[in-house]
Amino acid sequence: MHVPDGFINAPVSAAAGLVAAGAVAAGLRGARRELDERTAPLAGLVAAFIFAVQMLNFPVAAGTSGHLLGGALAAILVGPYTGVLCIAVVLLMQGVLFADGGLTALGVNITVMGVVTVVVAYGLFRGLVMVLPRTRRSVTIASFVASLVSVPAAAAAFTAIYAIGGTTDVPVPKVLTAMVGVHVLIGIGEAVITTATVGAVIAVRPDLVYGARGLTAPLKLRVGGELIDAPTAPVAVAARSTRKVWATGLVTALVLAGFVSFYASASPDGLEKVAADQGIDRKAEEHAVKDSPLADYGVSGVTDTRLSGGLAGTIGVGATVAVGTGVFWAVRRRRTESGADSRTDSRTASRTGESV
Amino acid sequence: MTLSFVPSLDVRGLAYAYPDGHQALFGVDLTVERGERVALLGPNGAGKTTLVLHLNGILTGGAGTVTVAGLPVEKANLAEIRRRVGIVFQDPDDQLFMPTVREDVAFGPAAAGLRGPELEAVVRKALARVGMEQYADRPPHHLSFGQRRRVAVATVLAMEPEILVLDEPSSNLDPASRRELADILRSLDVTVLMVTHDLPYALELCPRAVVLSDGVIVADGPTAGLLADAELMRRHRLELPFGFDPTARPTRNPASH
């Protein structure tokens, strides 16, 4: 998936380079805050791990095999900042040492494979973990969904970059269909492997899974041979970064949805096409939602089909996020209330925490 | 010189519990005089590594004090403490993190501010002490395990430590490398604290031994005497290799060759 030189034109490559540089700078600052002086050795070792795991072949069927891309895995295991850094370093080294991916396309590669996968995967993962009950199964589900979506999201981001700065004239909807279609399949593989890998780490060292912090059992202190619960310290890092991650994820989702729908709406959806060919759409005229402002994923009153499709996508994501946020806030308020009790009796609080 | 009467290492009442609540040390008292070679013996989980990590202030915050050549291990003098206490970790791959042997040996002195020809001289001397001068420009990865362990010792010697702390120095070494390392350690003129399960190696190198068990020092005396105490050995899960009789063999020293 490494983009070579000359595939994306110079201005867009430069712009992607700026995006990548900004993301790496943010990664450096964020990782420093999370890991302090441990950043260099830990991020270096995780990068080496990602590099190694990309060489681990997962046989698919007779003769063919795939490998892990690792963006979602890095994000879930070590957090978004360190994750972006590690992937960026791996891509940089692959470009300089192995001529894998063009030097001028480095920005595009880091943006697509590093930034988009990590941000989408981590945003989704974090959001799901918050909304779902606090159990290991939720972590499994969240890892699966996050890594599954991150791969076609990267493909869609690539298509978006291609739509602006592609040097070839292949119609964008065709590229989008091909890219997203293929990458949903790849994403399933990525999701299965990522989930199993995260599961394997959680089973042995749950404390190492950045995305699952706060799921560990309450600490105990041994005082005079008896086990006593340690006072629960607030998980400062996760709490602080939540809002930022939420905002970044939201913006990315909005941009992606707007972009993708903008182009996707240009070619009629498969089912609609069949309907039009068969002349059965006349009967569907009385469909109830026909008059809703978002009917047919286009905004009524906006005549340009692409623009209205894009708007509809954006509005749709906005609405989904609004509903999701509402649910999330409701859940969190309940949890904060139970959390307040923990100062008086942490044992009860941990039980309440599990039941939420 | 009054300094020579100050012990290299003085540990008083050291107790420590990990943040997860697991308590590893329950009041350790240990004094190592300058120039001594002491073996720290103990079964797995006795708290040996925890104790070692206290010696240069990587772990702090429990009860008790650690003093290195008169200087207390405190946040204010951590830089000097880490120069004085040279720890050789068990896996040389962890210790040799720079791209070449030379840069790795230079890391410590350079972090302390040494530059240019002075740095070069320190590096060459440290490598010469372990017999690895000709490997200076090799990447650590391409060395044998025994060579890597010797370079790891050199990285610490380059800092001219007051006390050399070795964590399982003989593990994974073939008999020849084991003997080479023993010769190097015997030739060094520094205080040595050697953490090990390898009882014959302790007997060969260290006249004195202490046994750490369940977070406290339970025995302290001449190595041969401790190893001969079968009851003590058994109680603390320390087993001698089959056919090895500590009483039958005198401690080897350089003069006996």
Next chain:
Amino acid sequence: MGAGHAHKLYRHGRSPVHRLPPHCKLAAVFCFVVVVVSTPREAVWAFGAYAVLLGAVAAVARVPAGFVLRRLVIEIPFVAFAFLMPFVVPGEQTVLFGVSVSVPGLWDAWNVLAKGTLGVAASVLLAATTELRALLLGLQRLRLPPLLVQIASFMIRYGDVITGEMRRMSIARRSRGFEARGVRHWGVLAKSAGALFIRSYERGERVHLAMVSRGYAGSMPVIDEVTASRAQWSAAAVLPCTALLICLLGWTL
């Protein structure tokens, strides 16, 4: 990937290209590729001239042509894409070898193939003539954030150690009669990947302890410095400057 000196693409040598300071070479290759990418696709002769330029560099560096060409396989997915283009791009049709293909599609395919190939060839020449350690120093010299260079150098140092662990785990699996044959075995492989992560992370923590024990306080001490003379910079600039001249001619002609 060999730690320290050599890596897969590195070819030991003492040519003038090998001796150039790494940051000069990095800058030269980068500028060259930028120039190539900005050349109009219609100037076919210009790409021929670029290829000749790279050929000359390869000759000076004594890197055999076969070595560079073999590495071009990295491009294959995009070559496949390029070969599709004459058939999927709409536009004026023409007949080539008895098949109807589109003219803009052919231009697109040419564009991607020519620029991509030149880019890979330039990167291969850089990698073939520059030691790993030197590349890192060059990146540092080019003002890459020091922390990023440190992360990269740890990745290089431990890349082999980690892949070695992975290989040993694979041998251990196979010695117990396990052969990964299909999707059913992903669970076992993923468990190995999880174990590998834990080992990598824990090693990172131990490495940090070892660094702290030797006085590390957040920044690497500067041990090696690379410097470049004006003459070396000029020598390195020959490649991108000639390319720029060709590019400008390509735009005007």
